[in-house]
Amino acid sequence: MEVNCLTLKDLINPRQPRLDFATEDGENAQKENIFVDPSRMAPKTPIKNEPIDLSKQKIFTPERNPITPVKLVDRHQAEPWTPTANLKMLISAASPDIRDREKKKGLFRPIENKDNAFTDSLQLDVGDTAMDVFQKRRPSRKQKSLGLLCQKFLARYPSYPLSTEKTTISLDEVAVSLGVERRRIYDIVNVLESLHLVSRVAKNQYGWHGRHSLPKTLRTLQRLGEKQKYEEQMAHLQQRELDLVDYKFGDRKKDGYPDPQLLDFSELDYPSSSANSRKDKSLRIMSQKFVMLFLVSKTKIVTLDVAAKILIEESQDTPDHSKFKTKVRRLYDIANVLTSLALIEKVHVTEERGRKPAFKWIGPVDFSSSDEELVDVSASVLPEFKRETRDQIQVCAIEKLARHGSFNRVQASERIQRKVDSEPSSPSREERGSGGFSLEFGSLAAIYQQKIEDNSQEKGFESNSVMPPSSSLDPAAPFPIRSDSEYCVNPLAHQAFSMPQTDLQTLSIHSGLNGQGGVSLAAPDVESLKPAPLASQPLLYVPSTSLFMLCGSLPEGPSPGSEKDSRSSDVSAAAEQSSTPSVQKRLSEERKPQGEEEPATKRQSRDYEDGPLSLVMPKKPSDSTDIASPKTLNNRGSVPLEDIHLNGQLCAAKECSGKTTANGFVSSEWGNPSRSTEVEKPSKDNEGTKQPSLLQYLYVQSPTVLGSSDPQEYPTHSL
DNA sequence: GTATCCCGCCATACG
């Protein structure tokens, strides 16, 4: 299909046609969105700084100004790709109007994603013939995923742009360049806007801010989330689920009132926009709330259904099932974007009720803390409105609290605990949340970041310590882990980053899941690692899902539980109890040689050996050095830099791993789901003690997931 | 089957 559809570009440049883009590989594996990165992500446009590239667009849009874009022109009729498409075509034939529409669309084609290098080459071998093209090129759905698209989008701009330059984003331009309809760009931009990575400047234009203020934004959101007592809400919902109740919360928990204004908070102050009256509706708000849920969650894991329920609640209550479905749909959209930003990753949680899709926060968590500081910061950053917002929010929150309080929070909490439980962190950093230190870090980090940017990125924050450094490095991703990606400014880096992230994620996951703890630990390593950089990269990204979480206590304790150890320390005391140490050790020992890519099989085997732990282990490879990463490198070709971080991350990850795991264990998988079930049950956990958290989640990696989800293939490096 | 989620119709907002 691609073939068929040419894009404007193609038109312009006829020769390229298929190959470039095509590749797909579709099947590969990955789940959907993954990123690969191609070298080309930013194809034409100049990435970094320049936002706009007229060249390509020329035809289409004028771009720069808000002028209205022309809709695109058509290309030939449509692309037959989907069945629907065909139908449409037919229809269009019948009706002119429709036809027009079609024309408009016309453009998309997959862009090249990927790097040509590998894939293409591979594919090329096969042949470029038309046939191949057809087959290969087929635009698989994945290629068109929002996550991938978002990645491409992000690759066009520096994560940490220099303050001096302001980048403007022309929606049309981007749409054309990425080969998608504008509608899709809105989806991305809206989410980015909710995190203040961009802001709307004018009609068709958005200003790119990058992740500089992300920490602040997250802090603010975290606070808001706390105020809203999202944690409790989540707990309630979970309970309900247990009960079976689905949507509908009878209780109405808290909210009687609307949420306060997250939105508002969203608007930065960007000069130009004065008018904003965006009625911001759902996507933006939903995105912020969704993020808040992660930030307030101890486990940092949020299931889609819980998130959907909470969101619905707030807004309205219609327990309508359809509404729920729609919400979930939107959440997937948001999640894809957040995944591309390396803030979350997909996991599965198995609860009593069964396995459910969920996402785990892998972004920075550090800040917690006290309000004031935060506030200040935010204030500085965000101007006025923030404060206002905050105040408002606070007020609301208070009210809510009061109400809630009355409620049964207690119960809820208990239940919740069960579910969530887990927790996080382990020993090392338990406090993170509590302590203010995190805040400090955050701020420091921010500062550093900026400086760094200015300077050059590099830097060595690393040095020291733990968290801070890491955070500093990666603002975006506070976690040590992901930081790398961010760190890099270059576009390429971004691209690359995806991989790293993955790695990180994976690692962390394996380890224990919790990012938190891990992070801190990691940081140090990272530093050291950094230098090594590239090597580490090899890992690749594993997108999502590698793990599953199971709730409940572990069954036998033995194995799994113990192994796993707790990562969670904070919460779960349980972890402490037993296992932790051992686990950690292991982790440490191990390293991951390769990235995660390993096939599930391997893991499994390992698992068997050790049990869940083993899973974790693999990742560890500390060394990151390994290397292999060539692939990643590829991208980098142009961009050198930052990759390094990745390595660091890895390290961190491993460390984390140690901590992590607390309650759950990882299992290998699917294969044995049964097991998991067993587990679930409550054994009560060890802990029962203090923590409420009764339920534990198990994280399991799923082989499938691995394989499947990640299609990645990236073979990795293997090592 | 279920989980994801693309696609794009169509309602709004705005001019």
Next chain:
DNA sequence: CGTATGGCGGGATAC
């Protein structure tokens, strides 16, 4: 009226 935005959900795809 037109365009700009983006809610929304049918239905396709991935698993």
